[in-house]
Amino acid sequence: MKIYEILSVFFCLSGGIFFLAGTLGLIRFPDTYSRLHALTKADNLGLGFIVLGLIFVAGSIPESIKLVLTWLLAMIGSSSACYFIGNHMYHPPKAGENEDGSGI
Amino acid sequence: MDLVFDLIIGLSLAGVSWRIVRAREHFQAIVLFITFGLLLSLAWTRLKSPDIAIAEAAVGAGLAGVLLMDTLGALSSPRERAKVVISLKLLIPCLFLAGLMAYSILYIPEDFQGLGIVVREALPQTHLEYPITAVLLDFRGYDTWLELGVLLVAVLGVLCIRRTDNIKGTMLPAPAEPVGSWIVKLLLPLMVLIGGYLLWLGAFAPGGAFQGGVVLASAGVMLWQSGHPSLGLMPRLWWKILLCSGFLSFLILAFSSLFYTDQLLTHPATKTWILGVEYAATLSIALCLISLVLGSPARNHENKGV
The missing domain is CATH 1.20.120 (Four Helix Bundle (Hemerythrin (Met), subunit A))
Structure with a gap:
């Protein structure tokens, strides 16, 4: 096993632990805000570590760039989704306003 | 493992x-x-x-x-x-x-081996490099044609239920929050880019009209969700033309091939035709899917017309 592969396995496993912890938090935490906290940690750090691990075994530079871009996009997506859910909880829409439950 | x-x-x-x-x-x-x-x-x-x-x-x-x-x-x-x-x-x-x-x-x-060998042998005739695209747009062109027809009929069905020919009259008001408009500004160009990239990839790698069209459609849904006015700015005539463009391009292809041979959908200079059909199909798929979301009966009471 080469050093790259060992590093890759290490980082992917670390990412997996973050996802596991995030899922546990999602299930066990009492309210929406702390659940959001757990979920975004899993998205940001878990996916970040997995992407980092995959970069070590990526075949080419463009492939690594695409992986990093995927992570950045997922971060943008998860943090703004977190904002929308949190905002929805903090300022619940009044009756008659646009409340379709479809989220963003 | x-x-x-x-x-x-x-x-x-x-x-x-x-x-x-x-x-x-x-x-x-x-x-x-x-x-x-x-x-x-x-x-x-x-x-x-x-x-x-x-x-x-x-x-x-x-x-x-x-x-x-x-x-x-x-x-x-x-x-x-x-x-x-x-x-x-x-x-x-x-x-x-x-x-x-x-x-x-x-x-x-x-x-x-399935039909893989047959497809691989016939692939050079289509001037395409990717077998899946060749199957979808050339060998099994009828299927794709009818799929586009199904999408179009679905949109027409929604319009029938809504009893309107105006799919755009369902815009949501723009939300007051800054994050929504910020994320639209950030994501919209990326989504258009990725949609085009997937369409372009279809010639030689996984991707193509359906995948690209869906990404464009989700960009449209995002615009609609965020209350961005740009979707409503498109003229209704263009909206209708683009809705039909995928089905129509196959129809034109089928008709014009009758000038060359006795069979439908066989055509010379294949790659140009296929690219044309694929681009039209992408736009059509994107707009059909957007219309399905926009035209959902949930918005009935909000229909004010444009």
Whole structure:
């Protein structure tokens, strides 16, 4: 096993632990805000570590760039989704306003 | 190790579909359905079919989820408990059919190559490099043509239910928050770029009209959700033309091929034709899917016309 592969396995496993912890938090935490906290940690750090691990075994530079871009996009997506859910909880829409439950 | 992974995916698929049927609330069932779509796209990836995996993740998990959530919003009593009745009369034929399917797997020869060899041999005639695109747009052009027709008919059906020919009259008011408009500004160019990239990839790698169209459609849905006015600025005539463009381009192709041969949809200078059809189909798929979301009956009471 080469050093790259060992590093890759290490980082992917670390990412997996973050996802596991995030899922546990999602299930066990009492309210929406702390659940959001757990979920975004899993998205940001878990996916970040997995992407980092995959970069070590990526075949080419463009492939690594695409992986990093995927992570950045997922971060943008998860943090703004977190904002929308949190905002929805903090300022619940009044009756008659646009409340379709479809989220963003 | 691979077997363990495949078994986990297969068992989770069966488990999630059971949970969907038994779900207490519609909302739970929809979320599980989205999960099911994502798991299914993993299964397609394991089967080495990235094209179907992308399409399944985008349509099955993404846009279908949006449509279902929209439908849930339109239902008068969304909290209503779904009744699950398992009838023995139906269960027995279903199990029989499933057994027959499982049994038929035993009859597939081990060295079965499918139609891969035939497609690979005929590929040079199409001037395309990627077999899936060649199958979709050339060898099985009829299927794709009719699929575009189905999409168009679905949009027409929505218009019939809405009793309007104006699909755009459903714009939401722009939200007051800054993050919404910020994320639209950030994501919209990226989504258009990725949609075009997937379309371009289709000539030689996994991707193509359906995948690119769905990404464009989700960009449109995002514009609609955020209350961005740009969708409403498109003239209605263009909206209608683009809705039909995919089906129409196949129709033109079929008609014009009659000048060369006696058969429909056979054409010389294949690559130009295929590219033209594929680009038209992408726009058409994107607009059809946007119209389906925009035209959902949930917005009936908000219809003010443009």
